[in-house]
Amino acid sequence: MLILHISDIHFRKGEFGSAMDPNHHLRTTLVRDAKQQCEQLGTTPDAILVSGDIAYSGDREEYQFAQTWFEELCREVGCNVSEISVVPGNHDVQRDVAKKPMIQAAHKDIQNTEPQLLGGKLRGYLEDEDTGKQLYGPLENYNNFAGQYLCSLMPPDRTKTERRYKLNDGSTLCVTGLNSAFVSSHADEERSLFVDPASFTLTNEYGVAHLVFCHHPYNWLANGQELADHLGDVSQIQLFGHEHTNRVELNRDWVRIAASAAHPDRTERGWEPGYNLLQLSVHHENGERRLDVTAHVRVWQNRPGQFTAKRDKTEDYFFQSIRLEPWESKEVETSETEGSQLVKATTIPDESAIEEDASMTSLRALSLKYFKLTFSKKLAIAGKLNLLEEEDTKLPDYERFRQVLLRARERGLLIEFETEIDGANGGIEVAEKKE
Incomplete structure (x- = not known):
């Protein structure tokens, strides 16, 4: 399975489509590089995951341009547009809406809640029809855009996205997108944002590996340590954006990747655009099942300007093999003879865990x-x-x-x-x- 991971595109109204679009060349080169990398790997993406900040100010026109660009990207890499999944970031919030006094009051009430009472406070806000609408109101334009990918969010029952894919041995990869932007506004700072209690319902399932993607990394979340501990137990792959600095952490039980921004602000220190390609496969070795994760981290270099591989010492990629629990697919016990050849039993994956x-x-x-x-x-x-x-x-x-x-x-x-x-x-x- 191949996954294309992009974050922090920041389509800004007044720039895209203009005669002086500062990111036109960068954007075009990213598409060309992604196409070339897929050709070299000999496959096309099964999924494209976008971990937030699609727009710059949550404006409708920014999402309209994003839709056009996503279609171009998919066309070039050979992937259906329907394979895109998105989550919101802080730039997907309409800040003029988030600044309203009632919404700011709700934000401050949540932010001032004692940690041991936080889960109940968040549930109370999100389960109430009026306060739930208040918190999600600034994401309306984002939701109108995300709806076409069946990724729109609405409390209390749908505050995260989930999609399931079949891995090469017939087991399941569950891809979950978390919303870390529902308490976001102009006043964001580290430890001031949250994921809601639904993020902690992710659990170990027989024959299922988990990939979670979210805009804000743990240090931006007031309940970030709790989330890190939980995902460390249940999620083999964790993807983030927001900080515009790529990092790869390879742990015995998981891989965490922080993405470069596809369009970082050119005035940023350490400006380094990028994106990621992840190859996933399951193999059996000495009675063990292992999930092999190969991360191709693509970053921009200057003079000459092009995307190139971020190296892990001597390799052009990062690799980790994660042990999975034992699992076997269902098998047909019968066989039949066709002419002079024996047709052996075929393996049938367990479909009970496949949502799609x-x-x-x-x-x-x-x-x-x-x-x-x-x-x-x-x-x-x-x-x-x-x-x-x-x-x-x-x-x-x-x-x-x-x-x-x-x-x-x-x-x-x-x-x-x-x-x-x-x-x-x-x-x-x-x-x-x-x-």
Whole structure:
């Protein structure tokens, strides 16, 4: 399995698309380098993980440009756009909203809570409809963007993302994205931010390895040490952003990677753009299962300007082999004869732990097409297929249309849903040709 990890892109309104875009060359070179690296590795990414700060100020136009750039990146590296997963960072927060007195009061109340009472305080805020909306209000533009990737967040039941992939031996990789930005504002400082109690529900599962990605590293979280201890017990791979400085920690039980920023501010000391590629595979050795993690850390060098490998002493990559608990896939005990050859039993992975199925994969692809439609077209399709419920009127747009997508899947209407989307897109194309 190959994972492309990017963080801190900081698409800034007024810069991208302009005649003097300072990051145009850097951005183009990153895409070219990622394409070349994938070709050298002989594979394409199974997942693209973006650990926050997609935008610079949480502006809608910044996310519109991000969407276009993500499509270009996926096209070049040979990955479906539906394989993108995102979490928010502090720059994905609309700070003018986060500055409102009621939200600041909630932030200070949480920040001043004694550590032993923190979990209860956070649950209280997030489980209450009004205060939950307050805390997540500054992430509305982010959620409208993330919704197309089925990564939008909404308290109390969906404050983290989860997606599951099949590893080479049939076991599962569970990829979980944590939100560390729901108490973020202009007043951020170390130890002033949080992950919520849902982050601590991650647990060991039979035949499942865990990868967790989050924007803020532990030292920025008031409950960071608690999170570090918990993830040290359950998560083999931990990815972070925010500090714009790449670091790789190889532990017996886990690998932690802090990413360079894809677009750090050029006035920063130690300016060093970068991104990561992670190869994962499971192998069996002397009766043990081991997860092999090979991290290709790509960093920018000057004169000549290009991305190059960050070296681990003599190697162009970082490697760790992590012991996993024993696990065996289910096997078919029968065999049959075909002509003169014996057809041996095939191994069938245990599907019970795999969240993704064919309908969910289709839903992700449809979500991208659906969210590109205008509000009125999305509403018309939902109404025509009777996918709207009365309680949806209270939901923000991104959540309302997420529920529409999920109902289409649950009711076996994905084919009809796609037909309506294609018809709506056709109408848009005709209108554009006439203009």
